Amino acid sequence: MARKDVLWVDQKSLSKDLSGKVYIVTGANSGVGLETTRQLIKQGGHVVMACRRVDAAKAVAVEFDHLAGSYEVLHLDLADLASVEAFAERFLKKYDRLDGLDCNAGMVSMENTVQRTKDGLEVTMGISYFGHFLLTERLIEILKKTPSSRMVILSSVVHAGSPKNRYDIHFDDLNYEKRQFNNFAAYGEAKVASVLYALELADRLKDHDVTTASVHPGWARSNFGGNGWMMKLMRVLLAPVYPFITNSNLESAQTSLHCLLSDDALNHSGEYFSQQSVLYRDKECRKGGWPMTSPNPNARDLDKAKKLVEKSYSVVGLKMA
Numbered sequence: 540m541a542r543k544d545v546l547w548v549d550q551k552s553l554s555k556d557l558s559g560k561v562y563i564v565t566g567a568n569s570g571v572g573l574e575t576t577r578q579l580i581k582q583g584g585h586v587v588m589a590c591r592r593v594d595a596a597k598a599v600a601v602e603f604d605h606l607a608g609s610y611e612v613l614h615l616d617l618a619d620l621a622s623v624e625a626f627a628e629r630f631l632k633k634y635d636r637l638d639g640l641d642c643n644a645g646m647v648s649m650e651n652t653v654q655r656t657k658d659g660l661e662v663t664m665g666i667s668y669f670g671h672f673l674l675t676e677r678l679i680e681i682l683k684k685t686p687s688s689r690m691v692i693l694s695s696v697v698h699a700g701s702p703k704n705r706y707d708i709h710f711d712d713l714n715y716e717k718r719q720f721n722n723f724a725a726y727g728e729a730k731v732a733s734v735l736y737a738l739e740l741a742d743r744l745k746d747h748d749v750t751t752a753s754v755h756p757g758w759a760r761s762n763f764g765g766n767g768w769m770m771k772l773m774r775v776l777l778a779p780v781y782p783f784i785t786n787s788n789l790e791s792a793q794t795s796l797h798c799l800l801s802d803d804a805l806n807h808s809g810e811y812f813s814q815q816s817v818l819y820r821d822k823e824c825r826k827g828g829w830p831m832t833s834p835n836p837n838a839r840d841l842d843k844a845k846k847l848v849e850k851s852y853s854v855v856g857l858k859m860a
């Protein structure tokens with residue numbers, strides 16, 4: 540069912556010829572990433588689908604075989620820093636440009652016990668933020684040398700929290716080693732980190748032709764949250780209103796596509812872009828905005844963003860340039 544309040548990418552951006560351009564979409568086999576990938580290939584682009592389940596990605600990618608552009612599926616497990624390194628190495632060996640890096644993959648744990656990546660990081664932060672951080676840092680030079688390149692990272696409305704409880708970065712315990720674990724707080728914090736990273740990167744790359752953005756895609760009817768009892772119960776309870784408060788995956792891909800393709804996004808590097816969302820606790824944010832001001836002051840703080848990036852270098856084992 541088409542919703543009247545959805546923000547749609549303009550036709551000029553959707554009719555750009557992307558032949559010769561190369562994109563990476565993480566989590567390209569499902570939901571928002573799948574629809575973002577489809578549109579880029581439709582317009583003639585080449586998309587490297589960076590997925591942890593290569594067979595599943597290849598199975599859905601056959602839908603793209605008749606489109607104007609092309610694709611390649613490469614393995615990437617963001618919960619394993621060695622896999623991120625291996626992906627970056629393979630990509631850099633084969634490609635000499637990167638027009639858009641779409642850091643789309645993410646997860647929320649439905650369990651309230653802490654889970655860890657191969658490197659011992661809390662898994663929500665490990666996948667959504669640290670994995671994408673290492674990936675982006677390893678690809679920064681190729682982004683810099685590609686004219687008008689873009690980096691987009693998926694955040695969420697959840698990063699905003701509420702006026703009484705704004706999520707923040709806990710520098711003394713980024714990975715829930717000391718604090719009581721809360722799965723939704725972990726998700727909120729990972730998505731604050733994503734907004735801050737886009738902000739810091741824009742500042743660091745201001746003398747280069749690279750534009751960054753963080754994105755809330757809307758409430759997507761994707762595979763997000765899995766198919767456990769909690770998600771099933773939520774869908775049953777919300778069934779009468781579900782189509783009116785959620786978005787199709789195509790609708791949810793619009794904000795990422797706007798940031799990857801529109802001319803206007805070039806004027807707003809580092810900013811936060813949001814689809815409309817009933818989930819904002821701050822009513823004035825609900826209509827979204829390309830871009831809009833995050834209601835969470837912790838996600839607008841450049842000093843905090845710089846501190847996070849400095850700390851992230853040591854977490855992923857990189858030296859700062």
Ligand SMILES: NC(=O)c1ccc[n+]([C@@H]2O[C@H](COP(=O)([O-])OP(=O)(O)OC[C@H]3O[C@@H](n4cnc5c(N)ncnc54)[C@H](OP(=O)(O)O)[C@@H]3O)[C@@H](O)[C@H]2O)c1
Pocket residue numbers: 565566567568569570571572589590591592615616617618643644645646666667693694695696755756757758759760761762763764765
């Ligand atoms: N759905 C929403 O309402 C919503 C709202 C706000 C923000 N977001 C954000 O939007 C992004 C896309 O989510 P979606 O709604 O499209 O969900 P989705 O359908 O569950 O897709 C998530 C993608 O991330 C991939 N992924 C998960 N863990 C990974 C890992 N360790 N390594 C590599 N890839 C991994 C998944 O791979 P598998 O298929 O192998 O699991 C899948 O391809 C996420 O960052 C999410 O946080 C979603």
